[in-house]
Amino acid sequence: MAQGDTLLNALIGAVATAVLSGFVPFAPLFGGALAGYLEGGDRDDGLRVGVISGVIGLALSAVLFLFVVVVFLGMVLGGGAPMGFGAFGLVFFLVVAVVGAIYIVGLSAAGGWLGNYVKYETDIGN
Template identity: 50%
Template sequence: MDTDNTLLNAVIGAVATIGLSFLGVSPVIGGALAAYLEGGETGDGIRIGALSGLIASLPVAVILAVALVFLPLTGDIGVAIGGFVLVLAIVAIAVGYTVALSALGGLLGAYLKTNT
């Protein structure tokens, strides 16, 4: 099932990543699926895998961004600033983890597609 729609393939990989989130390697699986559906060279696989990971990271980023809305309500400016920095660090780590592993999965998916 090769499709020429890169965004559709990335969304399919992101849905797989979120659906298999109980596994530690779900970004690898989602990125591999997206790249396998996309076809192409390994560079294309890395790109589509990273895009899939970025799309899969959106729910985490939105949930943590909601926490930023409530941080100013703590009453203490130091707690609010520290919480803001902590939330931003968590978002950066979560997105980086997901995008990097999805790109790795994209590399593997493209490799499987070209060599099978």
Template identity: 50%
Template sequence: MAPNDPPSSLENSTPPPVDEQDPGRGTSTALNAVLGGVVGIVLSFVPLSPVLGGAVAGYLEGGDTNDGLRVGALAGLVVLLPLSVIGFFLLFLLGFGANSAVLGLLGLVALLFVTIYTVGLSALGGVIGVYAESEF
């Protein structure tokens, strides 16, 4: 055996099998969610923009309905973060500080509504995106 020859155990070895479920995809769920969230933020002036952001994330993710729901909801959380920070900052500038417990409660109810709206519609968009990717 020459010094540059491979060991005999590697001569007839085959490479490991390629993942058959997701060939050619190099993106992760987190990256797809961030890209969908950015689309949702950029298009925030359009009504129902979370659906569009979730659809982009779902289209990029592919897979089944559960994958679309998951990546769409994550894209909705990406959209929700800057919207809630900007919303609370604007409320603070308008004078709605911590002066009243009722205003604080109202702010929490508004945050709950915006969360359901954004994350729910993004999840719906994720399902639509997965469907579009599988059909077209």
């Protein structure tokens, strides 16, 4: 498609991640693989476009995460959740955010590398 157009390939991978994430486990791996396959070049290029795809996907996920946090804070402030949740809730949300970031960007990077590998080292890519 757009071999060498890193931003476009990363965006395609991020959209694939977003579409697949609702029903496919490890969706960032597949989105990164698509981006790495389309990117071409060497393994470093596949890895780089996978990371960029993961960061774009992370930004999209962060918007949803922020929405969930705002709704939950509304519940806490409105009295719909336990009031002793304060510090524990903050730590919980921070841990979920860090683990989510590692999951999305890490799997996208691995997928980018694998997508590039499939393109050049297997019969599937030819």
